Amino acid sequence: MIDTIFALSSARGRSGVAVIRVSGPQAHQSLSTLVHGKTIEARKAHLCKLYYPQTHAMSGQVIDHALVLSFDGPHSFTGEDCVEYHCHGSPAVVQDMLSLLATLENHRMAEPGEFTRRAFENGKMDLTEAEAVADLIHAETSLQKQQALIQMEGGLSSIYRMWGERLKKGLAYLEASIDFADEELPDGFLTPILVDLSDLNRDIAHHLDDNRRGERLRDGFSVVVIGVPNAGKSSLINILTQRDVAIVSDVSGTTRDVIETHLDIAGYPVILSDTAGLRSNDLGDSDHDKIESEGIVRALDRAKSADIKILLIDGSVPLEKQDDIIQHKDESSLVVINKSDLPQKVDIDALKISTKNQSGIEDLLADIKMKLDDLVGSASGEGVSLTRARHRQNLSDATFSIERALQGQQLDLMAEDIRLAMRALGKITGRVDVEDLLDVIFNDFCIGK
Numbered sequence: 001m002i003d004t005i006f007a008l009s010s011a012r013g014r015s016g017v018a019v020i021r022v023s024g025p026q027a028h029q030s031l032s033t034l035v036h037g038k039t040i041e042a043r044k045a046h047l048c049k050l051y052y053p054q055t056h057a058m059s060g061q062v063i064d065h066a067l068v069l070s071f072d073g074p075h076s077f078t079g080e081d082c083v084e085y086h087c088h089g090s091p092a093v094v095q096d097m098l099s100l101l102a103t104l105e106n107h108r109m110a111e112p113g114e115f116t117r118r119a120f121e122n123g124k125m126d127l128t129e130a131e132a133v134a135d136l137i138h139a140e141t142s143l144q145k146q147q148a149l150i151q152m153e154g155g156l157s158s159i160y161r162m163w164g165e166r167l168k169k170g171l172a173y174l175e176a177s178i179d180f181a182d183e184e185l186p187d188g189f190l191t192p193i194l195v196d197l198s199d200l201n202r203d204i205a206h207h208l209d210d211n212r213r214g215e216r217l218r219d220g221f222s223v224v225v226i227g228v229p230n231a232g233k234s235s236l237i238n239i240l241t242q243r244d245v246a247i248v249s250d251v252s253g254t255t256r257d258v259i260e261t262h263l264d265i266a267g268y269p270v271i272l273s274d275t276a277g278l279r280s281n282d283l284g285d286s287d288h289d290k291i292e293s294e295g296i297v298r299a300l301d302r303a304k305s306a307d308i309k310i311l312l313i314d315g316s317v318p319l320e321k322q323d324d325i326i327q328h329k330d331e332s333s334l335v336v337i338n339k340s341d342l343p344q345k346v347d348i349d350a351l352k353i354s355t356k357n358q359s360g361i362e363d364l365l366a367d368i369k370m371k372l373d374d375l376v377g378s379a380s381g382e383g384v385s386l387t388r389a390r391h392r393q394n395l396s397d398a399t400f401s402i403e404r405a406l407q408g409q410q411l412d413l414m415a416e417d418i419r420l421a422m423r424a425l426g427k428i429t430g431r432v433d434v435e436d437l438l439d440v441i442f443n444d445f446c447i448g449k
């Protein structure tokens with residue numbers, strides 16, 4: 001018999017309410033034991049006393065007063081019989097409930113993501129929707145949340161399902177052409193199908209050519225601050241994060257390593273990096289200088305892979321003395337002049353800020369947001385984006401097979417290629433061949449989800 005699984009589904013620690021979820025063939029039976037046989041209607045909230053069962057040393061005593069919700073499979077999140085106990089959120093109540101449930105027949109603690117995995121296995125959602133549940137739980141900014149919701153509601157599945165249908169139709173026509181002799185089929189029988197397959201490949205290519213919008217939104221955008229020593233990079237990081245993340249001092253070369261912090265800029269998740277000041281001369285062979293040199297290598301490395309580079313110029317120092325920071329200027333950079341409160345020695349057209357009196361910071365944030373908008377192609381308007389490298393890989397496999405089919409001469413080989421393309425799409429939604437993937441995907445979840 002399938003195990004009945006249980007877990008604390010709300011966060012650990014003290015809270016007003018703690019939700020314990022139970023799912024499986026014996027979920028209703030354990031409910032009946034805990035409420036002493038009281039009738040619990042499905043999908044109706046019941047306030048009940050929960051009792052220790054007869055087999056327990058504290059038999060007959062009350063564990064807690066809880067709001068109980070029961071669902072009959074398949075009309076539940078997992079597709080199985082499910083019960084939710086909304087208990088008082090104290091560690092003692094939760095502990096008692098969990099250890100008690102563990103003593104019941106065929107009941108065991110759920111693995112991470114196991115509720116969602118059962119939902120997938122019972123056909124309640126496909127893999128992209130299950131992945132979106134994990135993304136929604138991990139979402140830290142409003143745009144991440146929005147993306148996860150769209151995907152959870154089937155945004156990606158519906159596109160891939162539609163494409164799968166088009167392939168299926170193509171395959172049916174190809175197979176008909178194999179099975180019937182030429183004279184039995186109308187002239188140009190395959191033409192519309194080949195046109196549609198080629199259109200389909202264009203649609204997939206368009207979907208893939210998205211500047212990695214969805215993946216970036218999921219993983220976070222990398223914003224790196226570079227500049228000469230003492231330009232005020234660490235001061236800027238501290239102001240943007242409103243915390244004392246990095247050490248600020250008037251000793252040049254204070255920051256040696258890359259320091260990362262996470263930030264929400266207008267809904268975009270941003271990984272902000274402070275770096276060692278760049279300088280090419282006067283670094284010698286001393287241990288101190290070697291460490292600083294390594295810091296500079298890391299700074300440049302990080303800047304290279306960044307989505308946005310903030311080139312921070314010290315406004316109180318002539319530009320010639322700033323080690324050609326400007327040479328790093330490109331499409332991904334924002335030039336910003338700091339220390340606008342001091343007499344200015346730099347005369348270029350750029351945003352001026354002062355981390356000392358906090359001026360210009362709002363404008364800088366607005367500029368960063370604008371750059372991020374550009375990167376994602378004005379975020380919302382452009383339809384649903386794929387969110388994982390595995391989606392991208394399978395889609396490229398699909399286009400490769402379709403392309404080969406279109407180039408093909410032999411009907412049976414063309415049909416085989418279309419079958420391969422269907423398989424690649426099926427892997428994304430989890431319709432085929434994903435057993436080995438499931439552990440990887442669902443281990444991403446926390447327990448209770």
Ligand SMILES: Nc1nc2c(ncn2[C@@H]2O[C@H](COP(=O)(O)OP(=O)(O)OP(=O)(O)O)[C@@H](O)[C@H]2O)c(=O)[nH]1
Binds near residue numbers: 236247255275
């Ligand atoms: N007047 C003025 N001083 C500033 C401003 N921003 C930073 N400073 C000062 O400049 C010095 C260097 O600041 P940091 O933030 O440590 O500079 P950094 O770019 O991180 O320096 P390194 O880590 O050494 O590369 C400190 O003494 C700051 O107080 C500003 O806007 N105005």
Ligand SMILES: [Mg+2]
Binds near residue numbers: 246247255
């Ligand atoms: Mg610093």
